Structures are given as C-alpha cells and as structure tokens.
C-alpha cells in the first residue's frame with residue numbers, strides 16, 4: 001500500500017511516499033481502506049518535532065528521539081471496513097467508518113488497522129469521507145474543553161480566540177449548539193466564516209485586543225497560544241474559565257498547580273482524550289445539519305508535502321484533507 005512516511009523530524013520535505021506491506025487486523029481490530037485523512041496541527045508538530053515551548057523533550061521521549069517511531073502520521077481517517085479481526089461484532093465488512101487515532105496515528109496510508117473498541121464510529125448517510133475525516137480534527141478537542149472542562153451552559157458568553165482553525169471552527173459551532181453567545185477572534189479575512197458558523201460578534205485581532213475592550217466572558221477558549229491568564233484576566237467574568245487548548249509547559253503547569261485564581265476564575269489546560277461517544281455525537285450533529293467541518297483544501301497523497309507546508313503556516317481555515325483513493 002502507498003503511505004506517507006516520516007523517519008526524521010524536519011521540514012515538509014522529510015515526508016516520503018513509500019510502498020509498505022498491507023497491515024493485517026489482529027483480534028479485536030478492523031482493517032480500514034482509508035479514503036481521506038486530515039493533515040492536522042498535530043501532524044505538522046509530529047513531523048517537524050516542533051512542540052509547544054518546554055514540551056520538546058517530552059515529545060521526543062514519547063514519539064521518538066530523531067523522528068517519530070510510528071512513521072505513518074495522520075490522526076484521523078475515514079474510509080471503509082475491508083477486514084475484521086477475530087471477535088469484532090460492532091462493525092461489518094463495507095461499513096463506512098471514521099476514527100481518531102491520536103498518538104497511534106496511521107491515517108496517511110491506504111490501509112490502517114484500528115481497535116474496534118477505540119474511537120471509531122460509523123459515518124452517517126449523506127456525510128462525505130472528507131467531512132468525516134475533518135470532524136475529529138477539532139471537534140473532540142472543542143467538545144472536551146467547552147463541555148467536559150468548561151461546563152458550558154445556555155446563555156454563557158463565550159470567546160473563541162483563533163476561531164477559524166480546526167479547533168476554533170468546531171468550538172464556535174459547539175458553543176452555539178450549547179446555547180452560548182459566541183464572540184470569535186479571527187483575522188478580517190475569516191470574519192464571514194466565523195459569523196456563518198454562529199458567532200454573533202467577530203473581533204479582528206489585527207485591530208482590536210479583546211482582552212482590553214472592557215467586555216467580559218464566562219468562558220475564553222484559546223487555540224492560538226497567546227492568551228495566558230495575565231492577558232485574559234480582565235476579560236473573564238467572575239467565576240469565568242480560561243480554556244487553554246494551546247499553551248506551553250509553563251501555562252500547563254500553572255493550570256495544574258494553581259487552577260483557581262482571582263474572582264473564582266479557573267484555568268484549564270491539557271490534552272483532549274479520544275472517545276467514541278464524542279465521535280458519535282459529532283456525526284449525529286453533522287447529519288442533522290448542526291455541525292459542519294469547513295475544509296480549506298483537499299490534496300492527493302502525492303501532494304502530502306504541500307499539505308504539510310500549508311498546515312504549518314498556521315493559517316488554515318478549518319481542516320486540510322488528504323485523499324488516499
């Protein structure tokens with residue numbers, strides 16, 4: 001099978017196309033013919049070795065010292081079940097499925113094996129494989145931070161800093177789904193996108209600093225990494241929560257060691273887990289027309305280096321997809 005392989009950290013040129021043996025499903029696993037996978041922020045970080053400040057050593061210990069031990073990146077995938085390992089009853093041959101494999105990766109190959117008990121779910125009728133590959137890019141992270149950590153509720157005033165990327169576009173829509181009033185922070189070029197996704201107000205970060213405007217929010221979700229508590233504090237309502245999706249080691253330690261701050265403020269950081277129930281919920285919302293996964297560009301597998309280069313600009317709108325069929 002064709003696969004995009006990375007054996008050492010570096011620029012997009014380190015990604016090579018190789019012919020690898022087809023994987024075989026073991027007991028409890030399914031074999032997927034992958035049709036589409038997202039090229040996510042995690043993929044450019046794992047390809048380049050560029051971790052958030054302070055996390056470089058940990059990243060290399062976990063992923064590999066000179067390059068990722070698991071050379072096939074791709075944390076999401078959408079395709080078709082083509083073989084079942086012993087004991088798998090949740091899926092049948094031919095099922096259209098999508099999955100979030102996170103650190104196990106494997107989506108940038110024509111075939112991949114996934115444990116049937118992991119974060120894998122059926123694609124609803126009418127939903128394309130591109131959309132199915134894009135939904136797990138930012139959706140599970142936005143859900144985890146807003147709902148499981150942020151306790152979002154109807155009527156909350158929510159600010160999404162970095163509202164036009166993979167996590168941000170999902171966060172705007174999910175916050176609206178939970179009944180919140182959403183303010184989005186983007187560049188002017190992405191204001192229309194954020195409004196279309198449900199933001200009632202859009203702030204252009206090139207002209208306005210949301211933190212010093214005098215408006216206060218119950219939840220502030222930061223996907224950019226430029227919103228430490230010291231900056232966010234004047235913009236947090238009493239009892240408000242700062243949800244640090246993207247932060248460095250110091251920001252993470254601050255959230256773990258001192259989560260409670262002035263005026264009942266809470267700070268949350270960490271890594272969103274992958275859960276099958278969340279994928280199922282996201283797919284249900286997509287099927288009901290309540291959630292879309294904006295797709296910036298679609299590349300073919302032999303254009304994977306260009307896809308990495310685009311994602312690494314950190315200016316993608318929603319998700320970038322690579323097609324493998």
Ligand SMILES: NC(=O)c1ccc[n+]([C@@H]2O[C@H](COP(=O)([O-])OP(=O)(O)OC[C@H]3O[C@@H](n4cnc5c(N)ncnc54)[C@H](OP(=O)(O)O)[C@@H]3O)[C@@H](O)[C@H]2O)c1
Nearest residue numbers: 041141162164165166167187245246270271272314315316
């Ligand atoms: N904690 C976790 O579990 C977790 C999970 C997923 C991702 N992450 C991290 O979260 C970060 C975001 O991921 P992502 O997939 O959403 O990234 P992304 O898709 O690459 O985000 C790109 C978007 O960020 C916007 N942006 C760039 N600079 C901005 C600024 N100064 N203010 C506001 N918006 C700005 C860009 O909009 P403009 O073009 O309009 O500037 C672009 O649309 C990454 O660092 C990723 O590693 C963490």
